[in-house]
Amino acid sequence: MIIAMRANATEEEINDVCDSIRRYGYKPHLIRGEERVVIGAVGHGDNKDHLQSLRSSPGVEDVVPILQPYKIVGRELKKEKTVVRVGDLEIGGREFVVMAGPCSVETREQLMETADAVKQAGAQVLRGGAYKPRTSPYDFQGLEVEGLKLLAEARDRTGLKIVTEVVTTEDTELVAEYADILQVGARNMQNFALLKRLGSIDRPVLLKRGMSSTIKELLLSAEYIASHGNDQIMLCERGIRTFETMTRNTLDLAAVPLLNELSHLPVIVDPSHATGRRTLVRPAAKASVAVGADGLIIEVHPRPQEAWSDGPQSLTPAMFAEIMNDLRAYVGLESRSIN
Ligand code: PEP
Numbered sequence: 112m113i114i115a116m117r118a119n120a121t122e123e124e125i126n127d128v129c130d131s132i133r134r135y136g137y138k139p140h141l142i143r144g145e146e147r148v149v150i151g152a153v154g155h156g157d158n159k160d161h162l163q164s165l166r167s168s169p170g171v172e173d174v175v176p177i178l179q180p181y182k183i184v185g186r187e188l189k190k191e192k193t194v195v196r197v198g199d200l201e202i203g204g205r206e207f208v209v210m211a212g213p214c215s216v217e218t219r220e221q222l223m224e225t226a227d228a229v230k231q232a233g234a235q236v237l238r239g240g241a242y243k244p245r246t247s248p249y250d251f252q253g254l255e256v257e258g259l260k261l262l263a264e265a266r267d268r269t270g271l272k273i274v275t276e277v278v279t280t281e282d283t284e285l286v287a288e289y290a291d292i293l294q295v296g297a298r299n300m301q302n303f304a305l306l307k308r309l310g311s312i313d314r315p316v317l318l319k320r321g322m323s324s325t326i327k328e329l330l331l332s333a334e335y336i337a338s339h340g341n342d343q344i345m346l347c348e349r350g351i352r353t354f355e356t357m358t359r360n361t362l363d364l365a366a367v368p369l370l371n372e373l374s375h376l377p378v379i380v381d382p383s384h385a386t387g388r389r390t391l392v393r394p395a396a397k398a399s400v401a402v403g404a405d406g407l408i409i410e411v412h413p414r415p416q417e418a419w420s421d422g423p424q425s426l427t428p429a430m431f432a433e434i435m436n437d438l439r440a441y442v443g444l445e446s447r448s449i450n
Pocket residue numbers: 214240244295296297298319349384
């Protein structure tokens with residue numbers, strides 16, 4: 112249920128409504144909009160009638176049901192776009208955000224060289240996997256803690272924020288110690304234990320869409336994180352599996368405006384995994400901006416032919432710089448900024 116408070120409702124009235132919601136067995140989610148406070152009452156209580164009765168409480172304007180199954184991350188409850196804050200960086204606001212870096216952290220030289228290059232080209236966030244969920248157990252699995260330490264070193268060196276994947280529930284706190292943004296990979300989008308743990312972590316989450324997941328499933332996975340206490344979430348379209356085999360995945364471009372319609376969370380596109388081909392990353396990146404993405408995550412490697420993972424889709428620093436130039440032109444049209 113959505114309990115919309117009057118524009119002039121007092122803090123005391125708001126607190127009283129929250130107390131009543133808890134008493135009826137639901138969790139209150141307070142949203143402070145520009146004009147008024149809206150409170151979402153979510154949970155699996157069976158006291159809907161009690162919630163309806165809040166209509167006559169002081170300061171309450173209206174009580175209406177939330178029809179979407181994703182209650183907290185849906186637009187019904189919160190009309191304004193969520194701005195995810197990563198230190199001084201805002202994602203989902205006016206600035207268009209680009210995350211870039213290697214698929215995997217391989218060596219100090221490789222990471223520092225890439226970090227310097229993507230920083231120079233204008234990226235705000237450095238990506239790099241320290242824990243890699245690989246299809247084959249014989250493929251490189253990541254440098255693990257050593258990789259996290261290298262990412263932290265690259266942050267100190269360049270000032271870039273760090274996004275890196277967390278693969279298991281047990282590693283969540285450890286990865287959060289080093290990373291600014293925790294990435295949930297496509298293969299883990301429905302790892303509900305991991306999603307719940309991320310709900311209790313004080314770090315923004317980049318939630319990637321599972322390769323065979325629907326948009327509704329993606330939103331419900333985001334709802335897991337939000338309902339466990341963390342509403343700093345970005346949704347990531349990274350391509351889905353279709354009958355097409357010429358590209359690694361099929362970029363679902365329509366998912367971007369649809370997610371923007373259904374949810375207030377920022378939407379990031381990963382044109383690297385979505386296409387799997389270096390030559391397609393640039394056009395896919397431009398298309399993503401045109402359909403309303405809030406940012407991009409792109410794989411870059413100083414020598415893609417030597418990459419330990421995802422070489423065929425990794426861009427050289429020079430190719431990445433060209434995309435950043437495109438974006439400056441494009442993003443200008445949308446009156447957003449890119450540094
Ligand atoms: C990655 O970002 O390198 C990755 C493994 O992505 P995804 O989970 O989307 O396949």
